Amino acid sequence: MPKGEKTKVHQTPYSKVSSSDDEMVTPGNITVTGSDLLKEASRIRGFSGRDDYDLSSFLREVDTVLELFRENANTRLFVIQRYVVTKIHGEALNVIRPLGGNSTW
Numbered sequence: 001m002p003k004g005e006k007t008k009v010h011q012t013p014y015s016k017v018s019s020s021d022d023e024m025v026t027p028g029n030i031t032v033t034g035s036d037l038l039k040e041a042s043r044i045r046g047f048s049g050r051d052d053y054d055l056s057s058f059l060r061e062v063d064t065v066l067e068l069f070r071e072n073a074n075t076r077l078f079v080i081q082r083y084v085v086t087k088i089h090g091e092a093l094n095v096i097r098p099l100g101g102n103s104t105w
Contacts, residue, residue: 034075041065041083048090058087 044065047058062084069076088096 037068038079038083040068041079044083044087046087046089047092048088049092050090055092 044061045053045058047053047055049055065083066076066079069079085096
């Protein structure tokens, strides 16, 4: 999808947005771009395990964002590596670091 190009989603309970590069599932009648969804992924709150933001909240937030990319495995993998793994800090990062590139969500 060319940068800035928007795709109109037809009104259905869940509509599939498709282009040569992006496939996303969005509820209702929403206009979105791949860029909009990547911005949403970048807003995932960091997790270190040290504050009041608990693991279950982090997992719910990540699952919600990843659901937007379920139809495009390459974009989903990119979001996991670029926006999810980089949000994990401290002792939590020490736990996942040994998994390397073999980790999955």
